[in-house]
Amino acid sequence: MLSQAILSSLQKIVGENRVLFSSEDLQHFGIDRTTNWQPNPSVVVLPGSVEEIQSIVWLANEYSLALVPSGGRTGLSGGAVAKDGEIVVVMDRLNNLFDFNSTDRTVTVGAGMVTEALQKIAANEDLFYPVDFASSGSSQIGGNIATNAGGINVIRYGMTREWVVGLKVVTGAGDVLDFNHGLIKNNTGYDFRHLFIGSEGTLGVICEATIQLTKPPEESVVLMLGVDNFHAILDVLKTFNSQINLMAFEFFSQFALDKVVEHQGHSAPFDTRAPFYALLEFEAKSAQILDTAMELFEYCVEQGWVIEGIVSQSESQAKKLWKLREDISETLWHYQPYKNDISVRVSRMPDFLKEVDDLVEQYYLNFEVVWYGHIGDGNLHLNILKPNELSSEEFTEKCKGVSDKIGRLVSKYQGSISAEHGVGLLKKDYLHYSKSETEINLMRSVKNIFDPNGILNPGKLFNRAEN
Numbered sequence: 001m002l003s004q005a006i007l008s009s010l011q012k013i014v015g016e017n018r019v020l021f022s023s024e025d026l027q028h029f030g031i032d033r034t035t036n037w038q039p040n041p042s043v044v045v046l047p048g049s050v051e052e053i054q055s056i057v058w059l060a061n062e063y064s065l066a067l068v069p070s071g072g073r074t075g076l077s078g079g080a081v082a083k084d085g086e087i088v089v090v091m092d093r094l095n096n097l098f099d100f101n102s103t104d105r106t107v108t109v110g111a112g113m114v115t116e117a118l119q120k121i122a123a124n125e126d127l128f129y130p131v132d133f134a135s136s137g138s139s140q141i142g143g144n145i146a147t148n149a150g151g152i153n154v155i156r157y158g159m160t161r162e163w164v165v166g167l168k169v170v171t172g173a174g175d176v177l178d179f180n181h182g183l184i185k186n187n188t189g190y191d192f193r194h195l196f197i198g199s200e201g202t203l204g205v206i207c208e209a210t211i212q213l214t215k216p217p218e219e220s221v222v223l224m225l226g227v228d229n230f231h232a233i234l235d236v237l238k239t240f241n242s243q244i245n246l247m248a249f250e251f252f253s254q255f256a257l258d259k260v261v262e263h264q265g266h267s268a269p270f271d272t273r274a275p276f277y278a279l280l281e282f283e284a285k286s287a288q289i290l291d292t293a294m295e296l297f298e299y300c301v302e303q304g305w306v307i308e309g310i311v312s313q314s315e316s317q318a319k320k321l322w323k324l325r326e327d328i329s330e331t332l333w334h335y336q337p338y339k340n341d342i343s344v345r346v347s348r349m350p351d352f353l354k355e356v357d358d359l360v361e362q363y364y365l366n367f368e369v370v371w372y373g374h375i376g377d378g379n380l381h382l383n384i385l386k387p388n389e390l391s392s393e394e395f396t397e398k399c400k401g402v403s404d405k406i407g408r409l410v411s412k413y414q415g416s417i418s419a420e421h422g423v424g425l426l427k428k429d430y431l432h433y434s435k436s437e438t439e440i441n442l443m444r445s446v447k448n449i450f451d452p453n454g455i456l457n458p459g460k461l462f463n464r465a466e467n
């Protein structure tokens with residue numbers, strides 16, 4: 001429980017009506033999309049400027065208070081969970097458009113701007129912000145940067161990191177730092193911008209970002225294929241990648257499709273059922289490209305990899321096909337899934353998939369298992385659905401043991417235990433499968449430099465005692 005003196009100081013900084021105490025607000029702002037922890041923040045504050053955030057950080061250092069930066073709270077690893085009486089610093093009010101530069105094709109926005117709003121700003125200027133995912137309507141730019149968000153276009157456009165050309169942050173020590181200033185070329189030593197991208201709010205609070213935009217893609221076509229087996233998906237990827245510049249290559253299982261159709265009211269893409277589905281998107285700059293795609297489709301059918309397929313004939317049909325993939329995460333959330341967000345190099349996928357499949361068959365025999373992901377960039381989402389008869393605690397304990405085995409397998413293939421969701425609370429016990437002890441110690445040292453008193457997102461990435 002915070003003292004009245006601290007509460008009064010917070011109210012003086014952000015305004016009396018922007019310090020929230022109600023149980024509804026504490027519940028709403030103290031949790032992300034994970035269901036493993038109960039939110040228990042002491043208070044929620046809504047700053048409206050860099051100066052107000054700096055004052056909050058100074059106050060936290062003075063009184064040894066823990067802060068949890070909070071964006072759209074769409075994260076899936078517990079990075080925005082406040083379970084131990086922390087102060088939640090909500091970024092919603094920092095949603096300004098500060099600058100648009102048509103010559104540089106850049107836009108500077110507040111960290112609280114919703115991803116979809118940035119996409120619309122770009123589109124209104126006949127430009128394109130390519131980072132996109134199912135939660136773009138609620139996720140915020142600061143949170144995307146703090147987790148180096150990926151999404152559906154990584155195979156063509158890369159992760160969030162590639163599009164951040166400037167950052168303004170308040171460090172855990174209360175310093176305001178302005179990185180890179182939108183420059184394309186800047187070889188002046190260490191680029192601290194990239195330390196903060198993917199740092200999950202443990203080094204500083206991201207306040208503003210300068211984002212690089214690009215030309216919009218030409219009119220695109222979506223192709224959805226029913227695929228005979230897990231490994232054939234990679235044969236299809238290799239075949240299409242050899243002749244077409246893909247914007248996206250996604251996959252999901254029949255079980256995932258069944259859940260989405262049942263809960264979202266969508267229609268299946270075609271009558272034929274398939275063990276797995278691949279969704280491809282590419283620019284149809286000419287009729288020749290579409291002809292090539294159809295030839296590759298026929299080849300995949302002849303090889304026995306593809307059972308059925310459909311190609312979008314309009315933008316609205318393309319959006320409907322995409323909804324079958326994009327709505328999976330939202331649908332599964334209601335089942336309290338245990339998520340594995342893993343990746344390896346695409347070239348090592350065939351052997352890795354076989355071993356992961358064997359693990360799932362052995363240890364999750366009596367569980368509902370849902371596969372989907374961005375297989376075009378080596379990213380798999382393995383979701384285990386909680387049975388009704390198990391409590392959340394029992395279910396999590398059962399899954400942890402298997403996750404440890406999956407972690408060892410990821411380490412064997414030099415992969416990542418968190419491809420795009422971050423580490424947060426959920427994955428920190430498995431970090432050693434992707435980072436060496438030396439790397440982890442260096443990460444702790446970096447945190448101690450920017451956040452010497454350990455006030456920012458304590459317990460995320462590392463345990464508190466190790467910060």
